[in-house]
Amino acid sequence: MEVSENFLQTAIDGIRAYINIVDKDYRIIFVNDAITKKLQKPRQSIVGKKCHEQLWKKDGPCENCVTPKVFETGQPQQILSWDTNVDGEKRCIEHFVFPIPNKQGHVEYAVEIFMDVTEKKLMEKEREEQRLELGKRIRELRHAYEELKSLQNQLLQAEKMASIGLLASSLAHELDTPLATISGYCELLMEDVHDEKALGKIKTISDQIAKCQNTVRNLLVFSRKSDSEKKEYNINTLITTILALVEHRLKINKINIHRTFDNQLPPLFIEGNQIQQVILNLVNNSVDALPNGGDLFIKTRKNIEEKSVEIVFEDTGTGIPEEYHSRIFEPFFTTKEQGKGTGLGLSICKDIISAHNGSIRLDRNSDKGARFIISLPCK
Numbered sequence: 001m002e003v004s005e006n007f008l009q010t011a012i013d014g015i016r017a018y019i020n021i022v023d024k025d026y027r028i029i030f031v032n033d034a035i036t037k038k039l040q041k042p043r044q045s046i047v048g049k050k051c052h053e054q055l056w057k058k059d060g061p062c063e064n065c066v067t068p069k070v071f072e073t074g075q076p077q078q079i080l081s082w083d084t085n086v087d088g089e090k091r092c093i094e095h096f097v098f099p100i101p102n103k104q105g106h107v108e109y110a111v112e113i114f115m116d117v118t119e120k121k122l123m124e125k126e127r128e129e130q131r132l133e134l135g136k137r138i139r140e141l142r143h144a145y146e147e148l149k150s151l152q153n154q155l156l157q158a159e160k161m162a163s164i165g166l167l168a169s170s171l172a173h174e175l176d177t178p179l180a181t182i183s184g185y186c187e188l189l190m191e192d193v194h195d196e197k198a199l200g201k202i203k204t205i206s207d208q209i210a211k212c213q214n215t216v217r218n219l220l221v222f223s224r225k226s227d228s229e230k231k232e233y234n235i236n237t238l239i240t241t242i243l244a245l246v247e248h249r250l251k252i253n254k255i256n257i258h259r260t261f262d263n264q265l266p267p268l269f270i271e272g273n274q275i276q277q278v279i280l281n282l283v284n285n286s287v288d289a290l291p292n293g294g295d296l297f298i299k300t301r302k303n304i305e306e307k308s309v310e311i312v313f314e315d316t317g318t319g320i321p322e323e324y325h326s327r328i329f330e331p332f333f334t335t336k337e338q339g340k341g342t343g344l345g346l347s348i349c350k351d352i353i354s355a356h357n358g359s360i361r362l363d364r365n366s367d368k369g370a371r372f373i374i375s376l377p378c379k
């Protein structure tokens with residue numbers, strides 16, 4: 001079939017992409033309808049002019065133009081670029097260029113096809129952004145899931161700890177009475193036995209029982225299983241009662257107690273058992289700090305300015321090295337060898353005294369001993 005120029009022109013005009021044919025000097029020798037419509041110019045006024053001037057409103061060839069390469073290599077070329085069109089809009093253009101060789105095989109003309117793929121590219125970009133956003137959301141969800149899992153584990157651990165605490169406190173309750181009985185019998189035995197060797201052994205038993213009793217009581221306070229309630233107490237009487245329990249042990253450890261009590265003290269509204277536990281913990285610490293015996297001074301006094309009653313504990317023991325000062329009230333901080341101290345004593349004292357709106361502090365410390373002052377509010 002014979003194909004006329006008119007026939008080809010009609011076929012190419014039907015294509016929506018912009019098609020033109022240029023020579024080596026970018027001179028347009030053919031344009032399709034899509035270009036004439038876009039430029040709103042008749043075909044005759046475009047043909048014969050430079051491609052960059054007509055299509056891109058530029059004085060010289062476009063920077064990214066691949067047409068010269070087609071003339072150079074004889075190979076088709078393709079490029080995708082964002083360009084500003086005649087309307088001043090930024091568009092994404094796919095640029096295909098094919099060579100048209102003459103009979104000798106030299107490229108005389110090149111067919112340029114421009115396809116505006118802006119919408120497609122924008123959609124791709126949007127899809128890419130959505131994909132990234134989705135990835136981010138999935139990562140966030142995964143992170144939240146991990147966090148939830150770890151929280152669940154912590155909760156499980158906390159539940160376990162709570163039931164262990166419950167077990168420990170009920171065990172401590174069970175042990176309290178038999179320990180008190182053993183301790184009482186030890187004291188009775190000491191009165192009956194006069195043999196020094198046997199007395200030494202009973203003393204060891206008595207010391208160890210006292211330690212067990214203290215640990216058991218600390219555990220009870222720590223797990224808040226104490227049933228005491230606040231009442232009015234004379235602090236001097238409270239101290240005397242608790243000292244009577246340990247007097248014997250202090251004596252065999254060669255520790256002398258010196259009491260200086262203010263007899264004019266107002267009554268304190270306190271939980272008796274708990275304050276006794278504080279006193280016991282402080283006395284025990286002094287006993288541990290006095291392995292070769294020594295003195296323990298306990299003083300009570302009123303601080304009129306601060307409307308408080310102060311209890312001063314002072315011993316002539318080892319004292320506390322400066323580097324430990326900030327840590328002695330921390331739970332489980334101990335310098336004693338394993339099995340000798342839980343490190344709960346002072347932290348419990350602080351808890352109890354704070355619950356009474358009072359304060360406890362290390363007042364003086366030297367290598368000649370330690371002095372703690374407790375302050376409790378009074379009317």
Ligand SMILES: Nc1ncnc2c1ncn2[C@@H]1O[C@H](COP(=O)(O)OP(=O)(O)OP(=O)(O)O)[C@@H](O)[C@H]1O
Nearest residue numbers: 285289319328334335336341342343344345346370
């Ligand atoms: N009077 C004191 N003299 C010297 N050091 C003391 C004195 N009181 C406390 N400490 C130091 O403070 C640390 C913490 O005391 P805390 O009573 O809290 O625990 P602990 O006595 O070691 O153990 P626990 O009281 O449970 O038997 C002790 O290990 C000790 O080093």
Ligand SMILES: [Mg+2]
Nearest residue numbers: 281285345346
């Ligand atoms: Mg202690």
